[in-house]
Amino acid sequence: MNRVEDEGIIEDADTMTGLVEAAMRNTPDPRLRQILLALVRHSHAFLREVRLTDQEFEQGHAFLRAVGESCTDLHNEVVLLADVLGISTLVTLLNGCGGERTSGALLGPFFRDGAPRFENGANIAASGSPGLPLVVRVKVVNTRREPIAGATVDVWQASPVGLYENQDPEQPEMNLRGQFRTNDNGEFYFHSVCPAGYPVPTHGPVGALLAAQKRHPYRPAHIHFLVVAPGYATLVTQVFADDSDHLGSDVVFGVTRDLVGRYELREGTASSACDGPHYSLEYEFVLAEGESFRPVPPIK
Ligand code: BEZ
Ligand code: FE
Numbered sequence: 001m002n003r004v005e006d007e008g009i010i011e012d013a014d015t016m017t018g019l020v021e022a023a024m025r026n027t028p029d030p031r032l033r034q035i036l037l038a039l040v041r042h043s044h045a046f047l048r049e050v051r052l053t054d055q056e057f058e059q060g061h062a063f064l065r066a067v068g069e070s071c072t073d074l075h076n077e078v079v080l081l082a083d084v085l086g087i088s089t090l091v092t093l094l095n096g097c098g099g100e101r102t103s104g105a106l107l108g109p110f111f112r113d114g115a116p117r118f119e120n121g122a123n124i125a126a127s128g129s130p131g132l133p134l135v136v137r138v139k140v141v142n143t144r145r146e147p148i149a150g151a152t153v154d155v156w157q158a159s160p161v162g163l164y165e166n167q168d169p170e171q172p173e174m175n176l177r178g179q180f181r182t183n184d185n186g187e188f189y190f191h192s193v194c195p196a197g198y199p200v201p202t203h204g205p206v207g208a209l210l211a212a213q214k215r216h217p218y219r220p221a222h223i224h225f226l227v228v229a230p231g232y233a234t235l236v237t238q239v240f241a242d243d244s245d246h247l248g249s250d251v252v253f254g255v256t257r258d259l260v261g262r263y264e265l266r267e268g269t270a271s272s273a274c275d276g277p278h279y280s281l282e283y284e285f286v287l288a289e290g291e292s293f294r295p296v297p298p299i300k
Contacts, residue, residue, distance in 0.1 A: 017044040063205055070204035074166055076298040079109040080206045083252040084215075093256070096233055100143045101288040103256040105238040108224065109201075110164045113297045115154055115177035121271065123191035124155060124178040126171070131160030131193030133278035134263070135270040140186045140227055140285045147186025148287060151229035154179050155190065157222070162198030166299065182229075191271070194263065194279050197221045197244050200251055210251065217251050220244035225285065226295070233290030239283050 008019060020040050027033040052060070070077040082088045088106035096104050118124065125131070136155075140148045156177040158164050165171040176195075180188040199217035202210060210217050221241040228234050238254055239261040240247060247255055261281050269275040 013048075017041065020044070063209075066205040073300040075201065075204075076109040077201075077204045077206055079107075079298045080200060080204075081209075083108065084200070084206055084210060086253045089253045092236065096235070096288065096290075099288065100286055101233075102235060102237060102284075102286045103258050104236050105224075105254045105256065105259055106252060107226075107236050107295055107298070108238075108252070108254075109298045110166065111154075111156060111224065111226065111295065111297050112166065112174075112177065112299060114174070115156065115179045116174055118178045118180055118190065120180065120183060120188045121190065122178065122180075124157075124176055125191070125193045126175045129159065129171075129175065129193050133270070133274050133276070134192045134194045135189060135274060135278055135280050136192060136223065137189040137280070137282045138180075138182075138187065138225075138285065139283075140182050140229065140287060142232065142287055142289070145286075147182070147184070148229050148232065149182055149184045149186055151182040151186070151227055151232075151287075152179060153182065153188065153228075154224075154226040156224045157192065157195040158198050160193055160196050162196040167201075191274055192223075195221045195223055195241070197246055215251060216246070216249070218246045219250050219252060220246045220255060222254070223281075227285050227287060228292050228294055229287060230292055231289060232287040232292055234292045234294070235285055235287055236295060237285070239281065 010016060010019060017040065021037055024033060024036040024040055027036055067077045067081055083106055092104040092106055138153065140151045142148055159168065159171060159176060165173065165175040176192065178190065180190060182188055197218055197220045200219060201207065202217050221244040222238040224238050226236050238259060240255055240259055241263045242260050243263065247260065261283050263279045263281050265277065266280050267277050270278050270280065
């Protein structure tokens, strides 16, 4: 009789998870091993709970395939899926929130590298951009409230009709995007136009998922900030307009209480570049000490 090597032979569904976990345990990299073991444990528990039919399992494959296939250099459906499931925000909050630092918020699928570098006080809206003028004054400090000079701050926002420049043939390349450096007081300011809330892209499978859930696709109006300073944990965040719709129902769960900014209507002169009624936003970013990094842009 042949010797049967029966250690890995599956008896039934109950013994499956242990066998798969045993296979994961040989992974040499300890962090990858930890992640794979937890992935197997939780995904198998999920399957035991929901009991997918074979047809539903096929639908899941087709959905993930469609998510991948709808990605281009200008559109990232994978990031969008993580966003509408609350995964992006949870990762962000688990990695750096609480204490005195400013809360992080998801990077989103529209961050691009190569935004124009601007001097303090510049206007990131191309001349002729429609919309109410907005002046944004930013201060970057550490948790002892000392100014952080020389921080690099990327700013990007949607237009007053709710489109990023890469989505909108009416806007010039890199409109409403810019990179600034904080001065010795940790400060800089810029001119822009008020952002509008907008629907996330719904042309792909993630849009179909939202429709199947009867969820609206809207985000409240906001401006994105990426603050990078050596010796400090990078802050990826957004500041929301306090008068915006959908603050309490952001489709990607991005609104943390400290990120609701006061967009105030002012009548007087803001600067030589803005002498009529305008909105004003002042915001202080508090960075925790840590390692800085620059996120990989989801699109080109
Ligand atoms: C954004 O804020 O740019 C964004 C975030 C998630 C999905 C779509 C857009
Ligand atoms: Fe956005």
